[in-house]
Amino acid sequence: MEARWKEGSKFPKIDVFADVYVQPRDELTESLHTTMVEKSQSVLQESASQLPLDMSIESVDPPTDARFHIVIETLDQTFDRRPETYCQGMGNAKRRESGASSSSQSKG
Template sequence: MEARRRGGSKFSEIDVFSEVYVRPGDELAEFLHATMMEKRQFVLQEAVSQLPPETLLESVDPSEDVRFQILTETLDQTLGRRLGTYCRGMGNARLWEPRAPSSS
């Protein structure tokens, strides 16, 4: 993502999602990417509407929080949020309890 940012990408999270997950025929990934792109456009237009009229859409630089929020909200809304325990450094993850060996 850092290389994408240095290359001028304003939404590197969405670009990386596209590169990694969107493949021909994968309708879910294509749908998720299209949804992210719609939200991206909305965020840019909303930001421009709050700036002077001569501000160009290309000059708007959204915050990292907004970029990441688009990605996570889209995935959560479509795939659902999975409950789990927060693990420091790993985000939300499931912690599996070790089971006693079966006596069968």
């Protein structure tokens, strides 16, 4: 990701997703990547609309949290993952307390 960042990518997580997961004839991952790119363009356009007219969209830096949320939001919507479920390696995802562990704690 750092290499993509140094190359000037504003959304290196999306680029790395494409590098790692998008394979020829894999319609699902191609669709996911397309959705992420469209969302990233919307974020850039929204950010650019708040700048003076003489500034180009290339000079716009998207909000830091948008870089992460575009990927997570796209995957969540596609795979119907609820926010309280835990997915290993997803950073800010939360672990849901299971009924068994909470009931055993209250008995003990």
